[in-house]
Amino acid sequence: MSSRLPVEIDPENLVEKKSELSGHLPLSGFVRLSEALIVDEGEVDIIVSFRKDGDIKVVSGHVNAALFVQCQCCLKPVCIQVDRDFLLAIVRSNEQAKRLPDIYDPLLLEKERVVFSDLVEDELILAIPDIPRHEDCQPEQLTFGDVAPEQQAEPNPFAKLAKLKSKEN
Numbered sequence: 001m002s003s004r005l006p007v008e009i010d011p012e013n014l015v016e017k018k019s020e021l022s023g024h025l026p027l028s029g030f031v032r033l034s035e036a037l038i039v040d041e042g043e044v045d046i047i048v049s050f051r052k053d054g055d056i057k058v059v060s061g062h063v064n065a066a067l068f069v070q071c072q073c074c075l076k077p078v079c080i081q082v083d084r085d086f087l088l089a090i091v092r093s094n095e096q097a098k099r100l101p102d103i104y105d106p107l108l109l110e111k112e113r114v115v116f117s118d119l120v121e122d123e124l125i126l127a128i129p130d131i132p133r134h135e136d137c138q139p140e141q142l143t144f145g146d147v148a149p150e151q152q153a154e155p156n157p158f159a160k161l162a163k164l165k166s167k168e169n
């Protein structure tokens, strides 16, 4: 997949042409998103297609990325695997947005062109849970570091055996 994504797009024109865009963008390029990220390395893979469903101008696609955010439970990094489909309909007003069938999210066009990465960034931000956390987070594990040195004091289970043996002798 070559990355020849345009900086700006004219979504209505792309709908007319039934275009498809695919490629990848570096996560470090998303200003709003990077506020939520602990690590902004990596990329997002994107496929977007433009078409009409009846009278509705549709922008649909998929974003795929691994985002590292802070677990709100233990405050350590947690990886959010984003594998998200989106289905947008181009609208020119909030009124028009309200009339959309439920399956579509509105893409409100305030001018002809939109910054393509903004569209992708919105989808990534929406994919981050309100309260990101490890699936099975146990913040008690924070004390693990305190316990570990005690465990390391007797790292060799055979050490005890050796002592027992020397007593036997």
Ligand SMILES: [Zn+2]
Pocket (backbone or CB within 6 Å): 071, 072, 073, 074, 075, 076, 078, 133, 134, 137, 138
């Ligand atoms: Zn956690």
